[in-house]
Amino acid sequence: MAALWPDNPRLIGEGVPRLDGLAKASGRAKYPSDERPDGVLFAVVLHSPHAHAKILKIDTSKAEAIPGVKGVYLIANEGATVRYHGEEIAAVAAESEEIARDGCRAIAIEFEVLPHAVTEAQALAEGAPQLTPRGNTQAGRAQEDGDPDAALEEAAARIEGEYSIPVITHVCLETHGQVVRWDGDARMTVWASTQNVDGVESEMAGAFNVPATDVTVLTPVMGGGFGAKFGADTWGVAAGELAKKTGKPVWLFLDRIQEHLTAGNRPSASAKITLAADKDGKLTAMVAETAGTGGISRGAAFPLPYVYEVPNSRRQHTDVRVNGGNARAMRAPGHPQGCAMMESAIDDLAETLGIDPLQMRLNSLAEQDTVPSGSGEALNRTEIYREQIKLGAEAIGWDQRKSRADNAKAEGPLKRGFGMALHQWGGGGRDDKQVTCIINPDGSVELRSATQDIGTACRTILAQIVAEVLGLQTTDINSNIGNSQFPPGQASGGSTTTPSMAPPAYNAALEARDQLFKRIAGALDAEPGDLSVGEGVILVKGEREVPWKDACRKLGTMPINVTGNFSEGLTAQGVGGCQFVDLTVDTETGVVKLNKIVAVQDTGLILNIMTWKSQVYGGVIMGLNYGLFEELVMDPSTGLCLNPDMELYKLAGASDIPEIDIIPFDNEQMRKRGVIGVGEPPTIATAAAIGNAVANALGTRVPHFPMTPMNILNALAKA
C-alpha cells in the first residue's frame, strides 16, 4: 500500500515562510514582465476603440515608417469584425515602449461602426442588433426536480425575489503577457505570466508548428491570475510572430485598459427566484429564472439552489451575449454568483417566516451530503457545516443579531446588521502529474515540476514535503518549478494544484530517500533497512548519526534522480465553509462600514498554516471587494467601458479592511482526509454574507450587488 501522510510531522502543517518571499519583498524576484533579454524589443497591442465594428481597411505604412518601429503584426485583418471595446487588432514592436505606442497610434484603420449592445438590457431589447449568428441569447438546459408547482401551493411561506450581481474583472496586477525569444529558427523560450506553463507550451508549439520539446515556458513567479491566465492568447502568438519577424526577443504585456477589457472577467448573474418553505423553516420548493452574461461568446452558468436541498425545483437559465470581453474562469467559477443569489433568497424567506436565517439554513441542508476522505471513511459534509456554523456564529456574536424589523426601528442613521452565507467547493487533485526529486552527492536537493506558484506558496509547500521526508529544512530544498520542460505539472485552477502536486512530491521524496539508503548503506557498514532519517542526519540503527552531507558524499558521483507519481489516500475533495459579517450602514450616505468578518473553512490536511491563512484572508478580501465595490461599467450609448482602470474600478485599500477572524476547521478527522485545495472556497460566501448583513441592518433587501451607496440608497428609496 502506498504511504500515507506522516502521523507526527515535523514540518508539514507548520507556518514555514515562503522560499521566494524575501526575493519578492526586496524587488529581486524577476517576474516575466521584468525579463529583459539582450536586444529586447517592446511591443504594444492596439485594441478596438469601438464596441462593434467592421474593419474595412488597415494601413500600417505610417507605423512602419516611424524610426525605431521594428515590426507590425495584425491580429485582426481587413474584413474582420471586432465585437467589443478592447478586442485586439494589432501589435507593434519597437526599440522602446514609447515608440511602440506611437506605432499603434499611427496605424490607420477605417471602421464601419455597427450597432452595439453592451448591457444585458440592450441585448434583450426589442430591435437589438443581432450579435451572433444564433442570436443574443442561449438557453441553458432546463433543470426540474419533483413537483415545484404543487410544493409552492402547499408551502407555509414563500417569497419572490429578484437579485443581481454585475460583471467584474480579475485585475491581475501583472497584466497578461510574455517575453518571447527565438533561439535559432526552431527553438523558443517564453517567459510567460501564466497559471499553466504546460498549456502555454503546447499552444505556442502548435501556433508555430515546432515540437513542444523545443518550447520552454518559464514562470518562476507571476503577478496574479485568479483563473484568467491559462492560455497563450492572441498576444502570445503576436509576440512570437514579432520576435520571429525581427529576430529579436519581444516583450509584450497588455496595458491596464486591455487587462480589464479583453483578458477575462467573471460573468454577471441575475435571478428571479420563488422560494418556499414549510412551517418549520425547511426549504420545499424553488422556481427560478436566471441569466447572466459572459461577454460576446462565453456562458454565465452558476449553481442553484447551491448548497441546499430543495426537493421540488425548476430552473431555466439564459446566457446573454453582449459586445463585451469574454469571461474566463475566475476564482471558484459560478459559485460566488450562485451563492449570492441563493443566500439572498433564503435569507429573505427566513425573514418572512420570522425564523432565524441560521436555523433555516441548518434545516435545509441535505441530511446526508457525502464527501470522500483519503482515509477511505466517507464523511457527511452536513455535519461539518453544523460544527462550522456553531464556531462562526460564536465568533461573530450572532446572538447580538436583531431582526430586520427591529433594526429598521433603531434610532439614528447608523444601522448595524449581521449576515451569513455558506459555500462549497471540490478542490481535489489530478492523478497524472509528476515531481522529480534529485539528491546530489554534495547533499544539495532539488525538486522539479512544471507546475507554477501563482502566489499560493506551492513552491514552498512542495519543498516542505520533501524536507519533511529527508530530515532537512525547507530552505535546504531548491524548489525548481515553473519550467515547462520539467515533469508534467498541474495547471493552477480549481484549487487542484496542491492536491495534484503534493502526492507526487511526497512519493518522489520517499523513493529518493529509499534509494539513498540503498546506495550508501554499504559504505556505512549497514543494511538499507538499518538506516533512517533524523534532523539533518542519517541514523544508523537509530543511533549513530551521520551528517546529511557526509552521507550524501557516499553517493560518489552519481546523484539520485527519482520521479514520483500520484497515489491514493493522500488527497480528497469536497469542502464546506461558512462566513459571517458584522457591519454598519449609514442610511444617509449609503456607505457600508465592515466591523468584522469571520470565515470558517475546512480543507483537509493543512500543509502550511501561515500560507493557508493568507489564502483564506485573500479569499475573504476578494469576496468583500465583490460584495462592496466591484463593477465593470459599460456605457450603453457609446458602447465603451467607463472604468478600465484602478480608480473608478474600485478595490479595497488598507482602510477598507476590517478585523477578519479566520477559523481553520482542523481536527484529526480532517487531517486524515488528506490534502485539499483552499484557493477558491474562501472567496465564495463573503459577498453573499455582506448582502445579507446589509439587508439585516436596513430592514430591506438591497437587490443589486455591489453594496454601493448608489444601490443602497436606491433600495432605501423604494422601501
Place this chain on the structure above:
Amino acid sequence: MPPEDHKAPADLPRPGHSRRDFLRGSSLAAAGAVMATSAETAMHEARADVSETDGVAIYSGTCPIELKVNGEAMSVTIEPRSTLLDTLRNRMNVTGPKRVCDRASCGACTVILDGDAVYSCTTLAISCADHEVRTLESFETDEGSVPQSFLKNDALMCGYCTPGFVTACQAWLEKNPGQEPTLDDIKQGLDGNICRCGTYIGVFQAALDAAKAMKKGGA
C-alpha cells in the same frame, strides 16, 4: 508609506512636475511630446529637439540624463515623455518597482525620491535628473528590516504589489523615526497602495513589526 502629495518645498529645488501636471498643462496631451512650461528648463538642459507648432513648443527625440539610482550615478537616454518608472524598468533594468495601474492609483511603482515616497508611474524621468532615486532593491534585508518583516508575516502572495507596499513602509519609517505607529496609522499610511491577492492583514503586521524593530534598533 504615504505616497505624499509631492510638492517641492520652496527652499529645496526638487522635481516638481508629475506626469499628471504635465498632461494637464499640455494642449496636446495625447501627442505625448508637448511640454508644459514648468518642464522647459529641464528640457533645454537635456537638449531634446524643440520645434514649434501653432505656438506650442514640441519636444521630441531622445536625450541623455544622469540619474542617481540606489546611490549610483547612472547615465541613461530617455525621451522627454518617459516616466521615471518606465525609465527604471525598461532602460535601466531596475525592475523592482512594478507597473500596475500606470496612473497613480495603486502604488506598485512607489520609489523614494529625495526621501519622499512617490508614484514613479506619474513622475517624469527628466524631472529627476540629478535627484536621488531609491528603489527597494537597495533596502536592508536583514533581521528587523521591512522586507524581512514582510517575509515573516507572509505579507505577500503573488508579490506584484509588494514592492510598493515595502517601499511605502520604508519611506514612512524613515520619515517617522522612533515612532510606534498604531494600526490606524499604518492603514492610513498604506492607503495609497492596492493589493489584489488580499495580503493586507500580513502587511499591517509587517509594518508594525518593522516599526518596532526600528525603534528598538534606535534608528
